[in-house]
Amino acid sequence: MNSKGLDYTLLTLVIIGAVNWGLIGFFRFDLVAFLFGDMSWLSRIIYALVGISGLYLLSAYGRIRSIDQA
Structure with missing residues (x-):
């Protein structure tokens, strides 16, 4: 599973939570x-x-920030 698929799966779990x-x-x-x-x-x-999904998605802040700086 690529990173994007993992992100969407975990985001779905966090939304359910x-x-x-x-x-x-x-x-x-x-x-x-x-x-x-x-x-x-x-x-x-x-x-x-x-x-665990919520903790993992904390890393999304760093990835969004790095995309904005690129």
């Missing part, structure tokens, strides 16, 4: 827990992937 946090904040409804169980092994993997 943001929507889930919005649902928790506005309605106290955890979509991941609803679909996969409250802190089941599958929901914990999803939470971990969303977190």
